[in-house]
Amino acid sequence: MNPRPTLLAVAHGTRSAAGQRQIRDLCAAVARRRPDLDVRLSYADVQQPRIGAVVPGVRDAVVVPLLLSAGYHVRVDIGDAVRGTGIPVTAPLGPDDVLLESLTRHLAAPARGGEQKAKPDEADAVVLAAAGSSDPAWRESVHALAARIPGGAHVAYAAGAESRVADVVADLRRRGARRIAIAAYLLADGLFYRTLHRAGADTVTPPLCLDPAVAGLVLRRYESALLTSAPAGM
Template structure:
């Protein structure tokens, strides 16, 4: 049986680990042929190192790591590859492969739209303005890719508009994005979190916009939407299938194609 290790960022916020657990449970249902485990890069246990040691102790010969990350930033390009490289030195007979991040896969955009509609929004309501709330990046190329999510999620709708806003770099921040949407005619604003799990950043966005004098609806995070499990499964298959464009075996100093998108 193959081993799929879903790697999440980690958070001190208990809601985050509960949501990640629900995502992993969904993957287990989706892939009964795999031994699906979860590990965290920081702040939450079990750590990636602990799970690798357990996999080795259980006698497995290989494992594939799927980062539950929406952006290909430091954690995917530096942090996790370094952990896996150190683990290979501890377990030289264990084959460890890192899959591509979840990124801005079209299925996740569909999941985001489903979360918006699930908040009681009609596809053809011209009073709706959607603020896609993402973490933001220090790389402008990644932010441009994330900004494009708004147009993708609103395509084919009758909404007044959609804008991506950022919880960290404020370019634009949530308040600025809402001002843009109201100027476009929106009378009801939907905050659509481009996050796998809730945490301090989603709370920061909520606190900021709830202080505004406007009708605000909060959609759910991507969480355990079935499409998230579908993408995790696909990333695993690409990794173990040896696809050079979607996954590669990490060695010290390896890099990955930049897919942009938001953080966890």
């Protein structure tokens, strides 16, 4: 009997127990949707097992980066791990319309306790908060995503020296904004996500991986790889 094909998910890794649980729950949701797949979770940084340690033990696999950009971890950590194996690597989860729709939906959703969250057409300002990267293509994709949020959004980063989230929020306050919503372009809870709650905005959207639609996006990435380079036996 042939072993099940493997969807090898690769997350960044985090020290946050909540973030670790959220990523495991995302992979569990993927596995429930596709019981014919062996869904395995590995990491590019921080946590174990690392992608390089898992790849030698899998067959008929597709690597799906649970990342929002094709940055260093995709090019180097994942690229080095699969080099010479023939295992295909899909595009990362972002940018994608599923994530844009999730951000927009949560910006408009009621907050806990009945209080209404800021909506894109009601807030004085919406800030799209991303992790930060020196990759020009990644930064360009974040700005393009911000322009597609209804009403537009200001881009800010949770790390790096430029356009820090707290600084952008403070500047918007000085310019007269009274109600500011942060659209968190982050997949899971962790250090970066928690800084958004200390940035001075009125609301922050939840981590993207909590949206059930993201499990479907992971599977679409997997299936897209099969259309172009299916491993032997699939």
